[in-house]
């Protein structure tokens with residue numbers, strides 16, 4: 001679907017786009033192909049697409065994989081897609097379309113996503129919570145390829161000591177490695193977004209850095225507490241949540257300076273600290 005087809009369909013359907021739903025539609029064929037290329041799809045793949053909009057990405061995905069499951073919040077677009085892809089919506093024909101809020105769906109549904117890939121042009125206003133929800137799911141998708149605000153892409157790729165490093169880098173980084181990213185010019189969207197955009201490829205770690213729900217939720221607690229006040233020393237913040245002597249010996253054994261702030265501590269060190277604070281004590 002090129003730009004003039006998109007504009008014509010919107011006019012014909014009487015659809016006025018809603019800014020709060022992040023309705024900036026991608027119409028550039030090269031960028032769509034690059035995004036799909038990042039997913040390294042095979043015919044056996046199942047793909048979750050969040051926010052299909054008018055379906056430019058959905059169309060490309062359906063040509064390459066077994067199943068596309070798309071969740072769209074805007075009923076007008078769901079109805080548009082039902083017409084556009086009527087044949088593919090028949091049982092066993094490769095497309096399942098759900099009208100709903102993807103974040104609510106992910107939070108409220110326990111599902112094994114391990115055989116799935118996510119390929120999306122996410123609505124920017126809810127992109128970070130959706131990513132965290134997917135990334136921390138017990139059985140998360142094998143790969144996530146998504147278009148985001150460039151600032152969020154930078155956070156996902158940032159390492160300790162860099163300006164963009166923080167909570168999102170660590171919460172997503174625990175289970176996913178950012179393998180690649182590229183910039184997408186604003187002119188590739190309709191309407192053009194006010195912010196810069198990029199696409200990132202996240203690949204699930206195998207093996208995971210921490211296994212088991214207890215250690216993973218402890219990691220989330222350690223990281224959230226450590227970043228709760230960015231200017232404060234991490235050890236002081238953690239004392240409010242964890243046993244003081246155990247904390248101090250963990251810092252000493254791992255060689256973490258007591259005066260350090262969270263933004264200078266690597267993912268690897270947060271993982272080791274989690275094991276020391278919440279792992280089973282040695283016999």
Ligand code: SAM
Pocket residue numbers: 021022023024025026027050051052053054055056057071072073074077100101102103120121122123124126
């Ligand atoms: N994939 C299309 C494209 O590339 O042109 C549309 C992408 S547009 C950036 C984001 C889409 O997400 C819109 O269609 C919007 O209606 C939908 N959306 C916004 N919030 C949503 C939510 N919470 N759950 C599901 N879809 C949502």
